[in-house]
Amino acid sequence: MTDMEILAHAIVLGSSALGAGAAMIAGIGPGIGEGYCGGKAVEAIGRQPEASGAVTRTMIIGDAIAETTGIYALVVALLLLYANPILGSLQSALGM
Amino acid sequence: MPTAMLMASEAAAEATQNAFTVSGPLIVASWEMFGMTWNLTESVIVQWIVMLIILVICLVLGTGLKVIPTTRRQALAEWLVTFVNDMVDGSMGEKYKSYKPYIGILIVYVILCNLISLVGLRAPTADVSVTATLAIITFFMTQYNRAKTGKLKGYLKAFIDPLPFMLPSNIIGEISNPVSMALRLFGNMVAGMVIGGLIYFALGNFAVLIPAVASLYFDIFSGVIQAYIFTMLTMSYISNAECE
Structure with a gap:
């Protein structure tokens, strides 16, 4: 490996780590969403305690839907960390 | 400068060997057939183990049933069947009776696939090909139910509902x-697996008690809730x- 190739690899690896961290900022969204979901469910159960089973069931489904974007971000971060496609394209561009 | 860089890269390579890594499921065997490479992975083997566990559960719970239950295992079996019955009736309605066996085996199978990581095997659901298979089965059941209830006209009309220009977004939504x-x-x-591995890696030789608490949430709670969802x-x- 020449110096330039090492430098190119270092830049790609460092940027991928930064990108993985930045992707997980998306965790804010599901956090807020699930917080609202849980809060409203508590309010609903407070008003109608007899409907707690149905409310909890609906809340869990709502949580799961709200969580989707966070899971997408996690998948992107995991791809960047463990199955980096950018590193592969760099290596094929360098002919390695 | 070049030597410094080379040393840095050697140090980085050494650090990578000690560092925490996540690997996909191991490939146990692979062979060539019909011009494709077929891999027998760890996930498939663990799923066979899960199927054996389900078979044993069915044999233990399903034999020697009486009209008036006298044994504890029949009470457990009836509780399980009632749980699935109520779940399907509650969220799908009475006319989806024929889906009960599939829904019942799906929840038991996914729960066992998630919880098998507790005995040290790699959870098959931490492999995207397993979860994608289950999701594709759901996708085809969805399409089948739409085609069955709406026939060809209703099936096609569902894609331009409510207005024709919604067609692209309906197709994207379906996929x-x-x-x-x-x-x-x-x-x-996989997040549970990665976080569990990181905790073990960070604690090193002092990995007592703390991984157990984390495992309570990430393996048991998350596993059961995700199977339910x-x-x-x-x-x-x-x-x-x-x-x-």
């Missing part, structure tokens, strides 16, 4: 359902696909 289902289960399981979403997608 994104299985993608999000597969990635949700996979993401939760996967089943509930399967049921609601199938019953929402119904045409009037």
